């Protein structure tokens with residue numbers, strides 16, 4: 001059995017459940033990619049309070065549809081699990097109901113997969129009503145195709161010709177119950193999203209400059225938001241600490257300000273059901289003017305993490321947004337040279353959110369973008385125009401001359417707001 005790299009560095013509490021990781025290594029995967037993925041699975045388990053005490057890898061063309069590993073290798077898993085006294089097996093890939101059932105009967109142990117671990121973490125971290133409903137929805141969607149597993153013990157008691165066995169009938173009942181629950185959750189979430197849209201209907205909210213912190217889980221997004229806003233967003237050395245988006249108004253130099261929003265962290269193999277369920281929460285990313293891609297550049301696997309982030313951004317159709325690459329944790333060094341990073345990611349910034357190093361450079365870049373996306377206008381409005389209040393909130397360097405019945409205002413304003421004014 002192969003001990004996972006980081007095993008020794010983690011505290012193992014005697015009463016934590018012990019688990020054994022299993023992973024199929026496909027031909028296109030390198031040894032180090034597999035190792036990295038397993039060390040991440042170990043972190044995921046740790047976040048849930050379980051100790052992944054070891055792992056077994058099988059190199060195969062693809063996972064067995066029946067048993068994930070081949071049957072011979074499953075025997076090895078069974079022996080290792082017994083020797084290591086583990087309570088359950090955890091697979092690095094999402095498993096089908098059939099695979100779970102077969103591994104459970106081959107080993108006599110409970111089986112979980114990466115997706116269900118991520119769902120459990122989300123469930124324990126969700127704090128707002130919307131977050132909780134989103135997780136519940138994702139869990140039901142995950143359960144749906146896996147219902148069959150629970151009723152296979154009734155499978156053999158088939159009914160007569162044309163009649164359904166008790167297993168099938170029960171399965172249909174459960175599917176109906178779950179479908180109804182999913183529908184209700186979707187409706188509730190729609191309602192919350194709609195009322196949020198209505199609250200945010202004030203036009204100035206639409207035109208306020210929004211920057212979203214986006215990145216792999218544990219990259220340091222919340223630490224960075226704290227560093228630039230002096231606020232107290234929860235940060236923690238674990239995965240998926242932030243589920244509910246927090247936004248802060250940030251004052252920049254020269255009188256500029258913007259909204260910076262913290263977002264849920266991404267991860268490789270982020271369950272599709274979660275991305276779907278969290279769609280409303282991820283909307284703030286789509287609506288952003290610019291994405292601040294926060295990346296732990298001290299981590300040797302940072303490129304893979306950036307790829308995973310890009311994949312989710314593509315899924316939510318936000319990959320064409322303007323981006324600033326924010327390479328964080330430079331107090332721990334950089335995995336490749338800064339020169340190379342600068343050449344590959346032009347305009348990137350190197351910071352340490354924890355030590356507040358180079359934060360001014362980042363804020364300077366944000367201010368540059370703001371400056372670029374603003375225009376100077378002169379506008380004459382009736383004194384009772386509702387636009388005056390909007391211009392006062394969104395504008396900079398405002399000068400106003402009040403005269404009988406009208407006011408002349410000159411100000412620097414967001415380009416998209418000015419375009420809207422021209423059209424209206």
Ligand SMILES: Nc1nc2c(ncn2[C@@H]2O[C@H](COP(=O)(O)OP(=O)(O)OP(=O)(O)O)[C@@H](O)[C@H]2O)c(=O)[nH]1
Pocket residue numbers: 215216217218219220221222223224234235236237238239240241242243264265266328329330331332351352353354355
């Ligand atoms: N050494 C070092 N550690 C950092 C830095 N920034 C953040 N961290 C640490 O990294 C861990 C994760 O930080 P968070 O800010 O919670 O990360 P996050 O990206 O918000 O994570 P999720 O919300 O889980 O997606 C914490 O233990 C931080 O103290 C940094 O610049 N240097």
Ligand SMILES: [Mg+2]
Pocket residue numbers: 221222223234235241242262
């Ligand atoms: Mg966070």
